[in-house]
Amino acid sequence: MNTARHRSALLALAGTALAVSLTACQSGSGTESSAAASPAATVASSSTGAAATAAQGTDTPGAAGSANAASSTGAKGSAGSTGSAGGSGEQAAASTPVCTARDVRVTAARQDGPPYTHIVLTAKNTTGHSCRLTGFPHVQFLESHKEDVPAVAKSKPAAPVVLAAGAPAYALVKLSDGGVDEDNEPVSAFSVMLEGDSTVIAVTAPGSEGIAVDPAKALTGYWTPELRNGADDF
CATH class of the missing domain: 1.20.5 (Single alpha-helices involved in coiled-coils or other helix-helix interfaces)
Structure with a gap:
């Protein structure tokens, strides 16, 4: 139990x-x-x-x-x-097509006052379309001096010069140093050619008595849309 x-x-x-x-x-x-x-x-x-x-x-x-x-x-x-x-x-x-002698009218005017050492060339587009003005004017002042006036490199513009219809371009041209003892010759008309075109453009010299040119001192600037201080001083 x-x-x-x-x-x-x-x-x-x-x-x-x-x-x-x-x-x-x-x-x-x-x-x-x-x-x-x-x-x-x-x-x-x-x-x-x-x-x-x-x-x-x-x-x-x-x-x-x-x-x-x-x-x-x-x-x-x-x-x-x-x-x-x-x-x-x-x-x-x-x-844009290059400007030819048929596209522009070239004229000359004196710059500043006596002794008138420079002139300004104006190339005006006379067409109804744009054209491109290249290089510098090939200027010959005298029959006895068959060489183009040398161009001043510093006056070359940075951009291409395109002229609209009716628009102008300019080039400054030096005639002489303005000295009384220089070997200057009177010029009443001279020839200009555009770069790339062999056509001779006859330009009337400004002034009633024409201009006095020393071939040894003559210089030209490049075509530019406007005259620029500094680059065009020579």
Whole structure:
């Protein structure tokens, strides 16, 4: 009888221990599940924050940097277009036909006052279309001096001289140094040729008595759209 009670007590004690063990296992499993779920929740939270930040657009440093980069690229593109425009202008000038003696009327006028050491040649486009005036006037003052007047390199313009219909170009020509002891000769008319054209243009010298020319001192400038101080002083 005592043996039976003792076995019952042992069974009861074993059952209690088993119940406690099962409860502990379930508690530990729940803890591990919670711990495993925690990183996932953190990742989800970070993703949500990133999405919210991206939705804010240019408020983020990254977006601002992209906007600045785009702005910088656009500015460079605009600057580049200026160079393209300059290139197009030069191509347009190059495609314009060269002025010939039939396209222009050349006249001469005195510059400044006595002793009248310079004259200004004017070549006016008399056609109804544009033409390009190249180089310098090839001037010969005297029949006894069959050489072109030398050109002054510093007067050469940087850009091609394109004359619209009715527009003029100018060239400054030096006659002498203005000294009384110079070997000057009177000239009432002289010849001019345009670069690339062998046609001789007869030009009447300005003044009722013509001009006094020293062939050894004579110089000419290049054709320019206007007379420029400095480049045309010689």
